[in-house]
Structure formats: C-alpha cells, structure tokens
Amino acid sequence: MKHLRSLSYVAEIARSGSIRRAAEVLHIAPSALTRQVQELEYELGTPIFERLAQGMRLNAAGELLVRHIRDQLADMERVRSQIADLSGVRRGHVALACSQAFVNQVVPEEVELYRGHFPQVTFTVQVRDHVQAVAALAAFEADLALVLQPPPSSDLQVLFACRQPVCAMMRAGHALAREAGPVRLRDCLAHPLALPDRSLALRHHLDRALARTGAPPPAMESGSLEFLRELVLREEVVSFQVPSGIPRDPRLCARPIDARDLDTMAMILGQFRGRMLPVAAAKFADQLASSLNRRYGAAEAGDPAGPAAPRPAPA
Template identity: 25%
Template sequence: MKTSLHGIGLRYFVEVARTGSLSDASVALHVATSAISRQVAKLEEELGCQLFDRLPRGMVLTEGGRKLMAYATRSMLDGEHIANELRGLDLERTGTVRVACTQGFAYSFLPAAIASFLDGHPKVKFQLYVGSPSVVAQRVRDGESDVALSFSLRPISGVHIEHSEPASIYVLMRQDDPLASRRHLSMADLAGRHFLLPEQGTTLRELVEIAAELAGVDLDPVLESNNSYAMYAFAKKTGALMFTAIVSVSGRYEEDGFLAIPLKDDVLGRREFQIQTMSGRVLPPLLADFCEHVKVQKKLVSTLTRSRKKTMA
C-alpha cells in the first residue's frame, strides 16, 4: 500500500498532535471530528504503526508518533525555506528568527547579540522565549523555536548542536569580599559562606551540588530562586556568593561592584555552552548567519574575560 506523508492525513495528524485532542483539532481545522479520526486511523494503517495513545485526557503521541511529528515539522520548515528561496527573500535576509534561551543569556548577552545583528540585517524581526534548558531544547525539537542558546551536560535527542564550548562556572562576589584577591577558587574555599542557588533542574545547580558533596561543603542557600536577576540584586545588597556563567553577567558585573572568580573543581568542567537547532533541519541562510554571529559575540566575551584576568594578574 502506497503511503503519502504529504497529504491531508499528515496535516490532520499534526493538528491532533499539536492540540492533544480530536475535538480541539476539529475546531482549529474546521473539519468534523469523525473525518479527522478516520484520516489519522488511515495513516496509522498505512504506516503499520500506532501514532497516538488514546487516553481519557486526550491523544498522546507514541514513540512512532513523535518521530513522525519531527519529520512533519522539518518538512514544513524546509518548505518555508524553499518558498522563501523561490521568492528571493533568503537573498534579502528578511524574515523572523525565533530564538529560545535559558535565563542566563536573556539579561545582557542575547539582547546585545540581537541588537548588533540587526545593524547588518535591518529587515529581520526576532521572537525571544526564555525558559529552562529542557523547555528550550523541546521548543527547538518541536519547531517552535529556530535556534536555542543553552547550557547542557549531555546530548539531547532530536537536537543538533551547531556550536559548543566549555562553560566555566564562576563565583560572583563583591569587590570587598575576603576572597576577592584569589585568582581561582575551589568549592572547599567556600565552606561556611552564604550561598545563592538557582532552582532545581538547572545545569548550574546540578553541578554545584555535586561539587559541594565531593568537597564536603554544606550547601544551605540563604536564597533560592528561579530568577537570576533577583539573586544578582540580593548578592549586591548582602555580599552572599552567587554561582554564574561569565556570559550571564558580562557587561555589567564590574560596574556593579562585583568580581567573578572561576571555580576549578574538576566536575564543573562538564557543562557546555551550546547553540542548538532541530536535528536534520537544513538552516536557511538567515538562521545560519545568526548562529555564526552568536558564536562571534560569545568569542568576544571570552576574549575580554581572558584579557581582564591577565590585567588582574
């Protein structure tokens, strides 16, 4: 039996997967629920694979369904790319770039990178979503965002890494701190101090907790928060120590009276800065340009950090 992966059945499948129910897909498509159900069942029969688990709470994708959804999303994005090429829009570098990032990139680095990119691409628009590492990776995998900036500890299924590099963890402290003269620190050096920690589920929190356990340091944070801006302000006010990536505070921490000193515990070297895109997707020229621009901007931050260290030495 010949199977079509570009017809109405696939369109209905995508809408059911997106909405999570036949009735919601019916409303979105203005098509009878029974017609959608028949097309999805026909697609399952042709593929010889169950695409959904029919549960009381709705339609949930099976593993096979998730693979088909990834294919369908890539196909739609590639179709948009081809259409833009035919209209000549790719040559003009116009369009909308949908970016997702974790919180550490949202305050300074990414807004600055977007602003400088727009200097050379004035017709481009951006959409920015800020979330946890797992959520931004999911958005890229599902095609809801074109590119994500994140910190990661391990490979992620369905996500292609356009660029990665080590992401050192620093201790942010006031310039009058007793440890301010140190060139680097270990977790053991921080015993007995007041800490600020991000919420559970972040790569930074995971690694800091492992390093503290290995060093025998009791991590009893005076403040935990899902908002890095609140922790930054609290550290400035109280002198509590904050763990951070340098890219998360670049361009502001010295002016605010802080120093950033690297932590050297071996386990902390596992974290990477990553530029993530959908696995298997051919990037349009505009997205490729933006990814390259982000790499250059990140390199500038790293170069500036190294030069500051040499000046302090």
C-alpha cells in the same frame, strides 16, 4: 499550501493533546478540526490518534506522520526564506531556545546586531535550560539552542562549543571582593549561599563540588538567575554564575572558582541533527557562532564540550 495547513493542524493537536485546546490555538471550530483529522485518517487508511478520556494521543502511525509533518513545515519555512532572499528582501523568523545565562547580554546584543542588518527578520526567544532546550529542538519549537552543559543527545548537532568557568558572584563591598583572581570554594562557604535550584544545569554542576566539601544548606534557592543577582546586591550572600550571565554592573564583583575545586562548564550552540535550517536561522547561527568565538574562544580538540561540528552552508 492547503495540504500543509491540514498537516499543521495535526501537529498542533499532537502538541496540545486535545481537539479543543488545539482549536483554541488555531482559532477554528473543534468540529472542523475533527473533520480534518478524520479525512486525513481516511486517506492514510489508519487512525493516527488514540482517543482517550482526557484527550488525544498519537499512536505509532501518528508519531511517524508528525515527524514527517515537522520536516515538511521546516522545509517550507526554509523555502519561504530563500524566496525572500531572491527578491533581495531579507525576511524570515528565528526561534532560539537559550539558558538564562545568555539572556542578559549575549542574546540581546546578537539579536540587535542581526536585526540592524535584517530588520524584517522576527525572533522568538524561549528561556529554557539544558534538557528543555534540546527537547525544543527535537519538537521543532526552536531552530537553535544556546545552552550550558546540555545532556548527551544524538539529536544535537553542535555548531559551536567552548568552556566557561563558574564564578563566585557577590556585591562590590563584600569581603570576598577585596581580592582579585580565583577564589577557593571553601572561602565561599564561609558566607551564606544563594544557589540556582535544581532545574538549572549550573546547580547540578555545583552540587558535585559542594558534596565533597560538606557544604551547609543554602540560604536561598531560586530558578531565576535574575532574582539571585538582585539578592546579591542586597545581602552579604555569595551566588554563582558563568561570565556570560554576569551583567556589566560596577555594583557586582565576580571571581572564578579555583580550577582545583570546580571544572568549567560546556557552552553549546546547536541545532537538531539533520535539519536544514531556514535561511534567517542559518545566517543568525553563523553570526552567533562567530561572535561567541571572539568572546570566549572555541573548544579545543579533546575538550569535553566537543569541537564545533561542521554544518552544511545554507543554500
């Protein structure tokens, strides 16, 4: 265990980029942290960091070592979870990275359900969009990622996949709310638009369709979907969201964009490929995948989201 602690110190230095910042996070003296690095480099017979004026950066040997360290720490967390299971006490921790579209209903409901069965399991939920969520898996900062339209990545192992339509969202008294069913994108453009900014996958998906229509600049842009929902309730603007991101609020109305104008979006639950998840995370992944399948249905064969890939059952 002491050896693992020393390895975790190296991983934190790599993440923080300096001895000083890592020491603050770890609550140990910078001099003690420096000694740990020096001793490890002596054992390995090679430096693992480049010492720069602005901090510390892993060299090639260090990159190999940190990859090994992350595997070791993840394996230890999994063993701890399995030992807890042996005693009949369900403990552990689940780290989830998810798009904003899932923080209003889906993730809180699933966490509540899981903790109702296993109240001693703790959670960290990081709100990160498609690119950042996949990066969090690769850095072992998250066990699972639930995202919209993630970029192609060989590191992403898909546990569940489906499609969601993009909906025009407006307040209940809006002119577009007088009818039900799909709405054409050109009808939305007759009103001021409140769009997610380009940090979000939803905006990139919309931009391709809007570019074909010669849409005017949006009246409002924001990286916060919660802000855009609140703005919709206050002004005669139209915003866009997938169904999982639209709260159950009678003041809101949502109509799917006609399929002739805009494709559906891929919704992916995934993990880092090849990683054996801790017991708590594996059990939560099973629950979440099952629930998402009931809510939205799995992707069909040949779907661009890709079929849900098989995952080794937790030990």
